[in-house]
Amino acid sequence: MQDKVEKKPKRSDERTGSVRKNIRFEDDLVEAINADRKEQPFAEWVKDACKKKLVKK
Template identity: 50%
Template sequence: MQDEKDKKPYDRFNSTRRTIRFDDDLLEQINSVIGDEPFSSWVKTACRKELERLGIEPKG
């Protein structure tokens, strides 16, 4: 996570931007099922489900 001093003035409080790459085939599959849901929301939900699968209670 970013320290407050490293955040840009336009960054949201209590969140950090991350840049990740997806294999084209995986991204195509994701895009074919998410419909109108925002991509970032879909990815966050997938991450929360994975944490729960590992027995970790997601925060936030």
């Protein structure tokens, strides 16, 4: 059984109310996202896609 995991303190350049996650995307997935998102920032497109997926549940 795991003991309580201590949260690391946020760095000074991080915002409250959000968490930074590193994720690796397959090349073909990035190409498909880039073709679809046009001028929309990559991170914004990914967040929108995640929200749409959660609404479908």
